[in-house]
Amino acid sequence: MNCGFTVLRSSCIASLLATVAISAFAAGIAPLGPDTSLRRSGYDFMGRETRAMQDDDAANPGMLWVLDGEALWSRKAGAAARSCFDCHGDARSSMKGVAARYPAFDAARARPVNLEQRINICRTGQQKAPPLAYETKDLLALTAYIGRQSRGLPIGIAIDERTRPFLEAGREEFNRRQGQLNLSCAQCHDDNWDKRLAGNAITQAHPTGYPLYRIEWQGVGSLERRLRNCLVGTRTQAYDFGAPELVDLELFLMWRARGMKIETPAVRP
Amino acid sequence: MARAMVNLPASARRGEIIEIKALVAHDMETGFRRTQTGALIPRNIITDFTCIYNGAEIFRAEFYPAIAANPYLAFATRATESGTIVCKWTGDNGYSLTESAAITVA
Numbered sequence: 160m161n162c163g164f165t166v167l168r169s170s171c172i173a174s175l176l177a178t179v180a181i182s183a184f185a186a187g188i189a190p191l192g193p194d195t196s197l198r199r200s201g202y203d204f205m206g207r208e209t210r211a212m213q214d215d216d217a218a219n220p221g222m223l224w225v226l227d228g229e230a231l232w233s234r235k236a237g238a239a240a241r242s243c244f245d246c247h248g249d250a251r252s253s254m255k256g257v258a259a260r261y262p263a264f265d266a267a268r269a270r271p272v273n274l275e276q277r278i279n280i281c282r283t284g285q286q287k288a289p290p291l292a293y294e295t296k297d298l299l300a301l302t303a304y305i306g307r308q309s310r311g312l313p314i315g316i317a318i319d320e321r322t323r324p325f326l327e328a329g330r331e332e333f334n335r336r337q338g339q340l341n342l343s344c345a346q347c348h349d350d351n352w353d354k355r356l357a358g359n360a361i362t363q364a365h366p367t368g369y370p371l372y373r374i375e376w377q378g379v380g381s382l383e384r385r386l387r388n389c390l391v392g393t394r395t396q397a398y399d400f401g402a403p404e405l406v407d408l409e410l411f412l413m414w415r416a417r418g419m420k421i422e423t424p425a426v427r428p
Numbered sequence: 429m430a431r432a433m434v435n436l437p438a439s440a441r442r443g444e445i446i447e448i449k450a451l452v453a454h455d456m457e458t459g460f461r462r463t464q465t466g467a468l469i470p471r472n473i474i475t476d477f478t479c480i481y482n483g484a485e486i487f488r489a490e491f492y493p494a495i496a497a498n499p500y501l502a503f504a505t506r507a508t509e510s511g512t513i514v515c516k517w518t519g520d521n522g523y524s525l526t527e528s529a530a531i532t533v534a
Contacts, residue, residue, distance in 0.1 A: 212500075215449075217435035220498045223453040226433070377456065377497035 199352075200367045200419060201427055204360035209374070213426035221303060221372035221424025224296075224379045228304025231297060237288025243301075246285060254308040256315070259421050262410045264321050271325050271410050274302050275381060276401060293400035299379045303370050306423030314367070314421060316414040329411025332404060338395030344408075359428065365416035366409070368425020379424065382409055432527040434515045439532040440507035448479065448487075449502045450515045452525060456497035474499060474519035482511035491519075507533045 202210065212218050233244040247253045262271040265280065272280065278301050279290035291298035318326055333344045347356070348364035355361060369382040376384075383405050387397040398404045435449040452474065459471025471493065479487040486505045514528040 217433060217449040218451065218500055218502070220451060220453065220500065223431060223433065223451065223498065227431075374496075 195418065198365060198416070198419060199363055200365055200422065201362045202368070202422060202425065204362050205426075205428060209426055209428055213368075213422065219372065219424060219426055221370075221379055221426060224300045224303040224370070224372075225307045225424055227296065227300035228302070228307075231301055232304060237282065237286035239285065239287040241286050243281070246281075250305065250308055254305045256309050256312050258302075258306040258309040258423060259312050259314050260316065262406055262413065263317075264319075270403065271322055271406055273383075273401075273406050273409055274305060275383075276406070278302065278305075294381060294384055299370050299381065302381065303379060303424050306370060306421065309421040310423055312421050313418045314413055314416050316410065316417050318414060322410065325407045325410055326414055328404075329407035329409070329414075332408050333411055338390065338393040340393045342393045344389070364412060365419055366412050367416055367419050368422035368427070370423065371425040371427055373427050375428065382412075432515070432517065432525055434513065434527045434529045436513060436529050436531060438530070439534065442507060442509075442533050444507045445504050446507050446531070447502060447504050448513060448515075449500070450477070450479070450527075451498065451500045452517050452527075453498050454517075454519070454523070458493040460493065470520075472520045472523075474517050474523065476518045477501060478516050479503070479505075480514045480516070481505060482509060486513075507531065509533050 202213065205213075212220075216222050229250075231243070232250050233242050235242045235245075243250070258274055261274040261277065263277070264270070265272040265277070267280075275293060275298055278298065282288045283290055291301075336343045336346075344364065347361050351361050352363045353361075366382045366385075369385070370379050372379050373385075383400050386405055386408060387400075390397040431454070432450070432452040435451075437446050440446050454474050455472070456474075457469055457472040459469070459473070461469045463469060473493055473495070474491050477487075477489040477491065477499070478485055487501075487503050489501060491499060510531060510533045512528050512530055514526060517523070517525045
């Protein structure tokens with residue numbers, strides 16, 4: 160929210176990351192690996208008050224975006240003067256479980272697309288409307304509304320021969336050291352998830368609640384926004400919104416969290 | 429677009445204490461931030477909240493820049509009669525938003 164705060168924070172992260180990395184190697188913590196019984200949602204790392212905020216729809220600010228999305232769902236848009244409702248009907252039934260399957264393969268693009276891209280494919284193709292820019296209120300509201308219809312359902316990413324190369328690209332990216340700090344995602348989120356960084360819990364990076372309301376942001380943001388935050392924290396040049404590298408990473412992270420329950424719209428500190 | 433939510437029980441017994449929850453979305457600007465060229469970005473916050481139960485004010489709050497961008501308030505009142513509970517937020521740049529909820533008191 161405040162520029163000064165952000166700058167201060169990333170320099171803290173820089174020095175602390177190095178300390179955490181060194182101490183973890185000394186302690187020899189087993190990586191998270193394939194043992195799914197150790198998996199924790201970011202929810203499990205939160206304090207009582209933040210959990211209460213997420214659990215009560217009347218207190219969860221993410222619900223304001225969901226309500227906006229509900230209004231947008233039936234608003235006609237574009238040259239085709241069609242709304243989402245005109246094709247898909249009631250989202251409460253037609254969109255149930257959809258967000259739990261994204262990113263999903265798109266035949267026309269010959270690669271996986273995330274939910275935001277799917278919405279914009281619909282907008283440009285079916286509604287003949289200009290695409291919504293990333294992180295705009297309207298796009299966040301629509302993804303929050305669609306995501307809300309999968310709340311409580313298990314993440315079910317289907318990997319087949321078409322999506323496997325992208326999953327492997329995402330996995331490679333997760334494990335690749337990058338940026339000025341020369342850190343991989345796995346070094347924090349697999350090896351050190353039970354530790355803290357600048358007072359905050361290092362979580363296991365399971366994207367169960369996106370788009371979510373982050374108290375630090377004082378607003379709703381997408382998974383890509385969060386990934387870009389992490390990249391900046393490790394002093395890496397962040398990929399643009401919608402970049403194939405980000406979508407591959409999203410695919411890998413969702414696959415890695417398969418079976419965990421969707422919490423959208425979640426609240427995180 | 430729904431930018432505020434007021435939640436309270438739809439019905440209550442006379443004399444019962446009920447909880448009212450009010451949440452609002454607002455694009456806050458603290459008034460302390462500067463642009464890249466150093467110019468101060470003008471403050472844009474919600475400054476006042478009032479809750480009116482059948483014409484009578486039952487709760488009031490004043491907000492300052494340190495409050496959350498999307499303030500959440502929960503407070504209690506005694507259910508006296510059936511009617512409407514109106515919540516109103518006002519702020520900088522002529523901001524004003526009203527949201528109400530009905531209650532039946534038996």
